[in-house]
Amino acid sequence: MTAWRSARAPLIWVALALAIGVPVAAAAASEQLAWRGPVYILAGFAGIIALGLVLVQPLLIGGYLPGLSAYRNRRAHHWIGGALALAILIHVAGLWITSPPDMVDALTFSSPTPFSPFGVIAMWAIFAVALLALLRRRLGLRPRTWRIIHIPLAIVIVVGSVVHCLLIEGTMETISKAALCALVLAATGKVMIDLQVWRKRRTLRGENVAPQ
Structure with missing residues (x-):
């Protein structure tokens, strides 16, 4: 049991690296x-x-990644949120440079491609969360108010991103892409369930819920 626990932490990190790295490597090998x-x-x-x-x-907000304290999880969650917004900016800017008419059609929801509206909706949800996170203190958003805003937007981001990705027939390899999308949905579903159960238990005990 002790040996398993000591090996569990690196295995989780290796699994995460493979979940992200394999689709990237498969896309890099695409003939397209x-x-x-x-x-x-x-x-x-x-x-x-x-x-x-x-x-x-x-995975960060649920505390599923070993070796990170609650504080580091929250800080990493904030920084990766910023990196996510930056990655989307690069994604959209690059597509705009290569094909402005297609991007105009996508942003105005007039594109004939079925994946476009899901990507655009997810994009605006990501930008909304990033902007609200930057202005959270200035706006005086309390933890409960922040969760009420953040959780629905997070669901929109996850569902929109997954559907957008699955509908695209591009450089990503099919199986690794589907596996990554399934993991995104599973991780999001688990953290939603776990945090809800945790909050209910804290409420029944009459304790204050820690801010996220």
Whole structure:
């Protein structure tokens, strides 16, 4: 049992690295890259990295990654949220440079491609969370108010990102892409259930819920 516990922590980190790294490596080996320009490739991989960061976020806030204190989990969650917003900016900017008409159609929800609206909705939800996080203290948002705003937006981000990714037939390999999307949904669902159960137990005990 002791040996398993000592080996469990590195295994979790290795599993996370593989969950993100394998889809990235598979996309890097795609034959479709031969017909893509460098800006388009950068934009595409920024989108893949963004999906990987979406997986990390619930793992951090749920405290599932070993070796990190609650404080470090929250700080990492904040910084990775900023990195996620930056990755989306690079993704959108790169696609805008390579094909402005397509991006205009996507942003105005007039694109014929079925994946576009899901990506755009997820993008605006990510930007909204990032902006509110920056202005949280200035706006005086209390922990409960922040959760009421943040959790629905997080669900929109996860669902929109996963559907957007699954509907795209691009450089990402199908199986590794589906596995990453499944992990994103599973991690998000688990943290939502665990945090809700934890809050209910704290409420029944008459204790104050710690701010997230």
